[in-house]
Amino acid sequence: MSRYLAFLAVAVIAMVSFLGFQGKKSKDTPVYVFDDMDYQNKYKAQGENTFFADGRDARPPVAGTVARGNALEPSKVFSPNYRRTESLNPSFVTGKDAKGAFLVGFPAKSLATAKGELQDYAINDRVLEVGRGKFQIYCAVCHGLAADGNGIMKTRSKIEGDVAIVTIANLQAPIIRGYPNGQIFDVITNGKNTMMGYGDKLSPEERWAVVAYVRALQLSQNCPADLVPAAVKAQIK
Ligand code: HEC
Numbered sequence: 632m633s634r635y636l637a638f639l640a641v642a643v644i645a646m647v648s649f650l651g652f653q654g655k656k657s658k659d660t661p662v663y664v665f666d667d668m669d670y671q672n673k674y675k676a677q678g679e680n681t682f683f684a685d686g687r688d689a690r691p692p693v694a695g696t697v698a699r700g701n702a703l704e705p706s707k708v709f710s711p712n713y714r715r716t717e718s719l720n721p722s723f724v725t726g727k728d729a730k731g732a733f734l735v736g737f738p739a740k741s742l743a744t745a746k747g748e749l750q751d752y753a754i755n756d757r758v759l760e761v762g763r764g765k766f767q768i769y770c771a772v773c774h775g776l777a778a779d780g781n782g783i784m785k786t787r788s789k790i791e792g793d794v795a796i797v798t799i800a801n802l803q804a805p806i807i808r809g810y811p812n813g814q815i816f817d818v819i820t821n822g823k824n825t826m827m828g829y830g831d832k833l834s835p836e837e838r839w840a841v842v843a844y845v846r847a848l849q850l851s852q853n854c855p856a857d858l859v860p861a862a863v864k865a866q867i868k
Pocket of ligand 1: 766769770771772773774784796798799800802807815818819823824825826827829841845
């Protein structure tokens with residue numbers, strides 16, 4: 632026992648004299664037992680590099696690279712009258728009115744401007760077509776092509792026994808049919824509970840188009856008799 636204690640004391644003294652007390656400040660080069668965290672081979676943005684002829688770590692884009700995505704045009708952004716269109720029409724990007732309540736219908740104005748004026752927003756065939764495309768890409772796997780909550784993910788997760796995904800909502804349910812449009816827009820933007828948001832994948836225009844298409848699907852399953860075209864009525868037995 633006493634031998635063990637003596638060994639421990641020597642080991643502690645050796646360690647403290649070699650590494651110092653914890654928290655001790657020193658100008659000496661630290662002792663690295665494992666130095667690969669602090670010193671690793673990597674290129675840094677402003678670093679020097681002998682491998683490339685221009686001596687820089689950061690590489691310029693390949694000649695002919697085309698910028699894509701939401702790149703802002705500097706000449707526009709730095710012009711005195713520049714305002715982000717989002718700041719001109721916040722409802723269009725949040726789905727909420729000035730008081731923070733969900734928009735019941737669709738936004739009155741779009742994000743598009745002409746001569747500095749926001750243009751009216753209207754649901755038309757083109758918008759519904761965008762909505763159908765995006766719904767079938769992003770939503771139908773879970774919510775199903777008819778928005779009844781029976782997408783392939785539900786079937787599969789039942790087979791795999793995944794409890795989380797069998798909660799996929801039926802968008803034909805009366806409660807969701809009764810949602811204000813802005814609330815559906817909000818679920819698409821930010822997600823809800825186990826559903827992830829799509830704000831980073833769909834532009835505000837595309838999200839409103841999906842809302843419009845969900846409304847069209849809801850109408851298709853709950854269509855009032857007087858809205859059914861005569862030609863379709865004739866086929867109903
Ligand atoms: C990976 C599966 C999945 C995808 C893809 C998905 N959802 Fe969902 N969604 C869910 C689940 C799960 C819920 C139920 C969340 C909960 O527990 O409240 C849900 C709920 C909803 C609700 C109801 C929210 C509420 O308040 O009850 C709406 C509306 C909705 N989704 C719309 C969409 C739309 C539109 C898309 C496509 C842009 C989409 N979802 C894509 C899984 C998904």
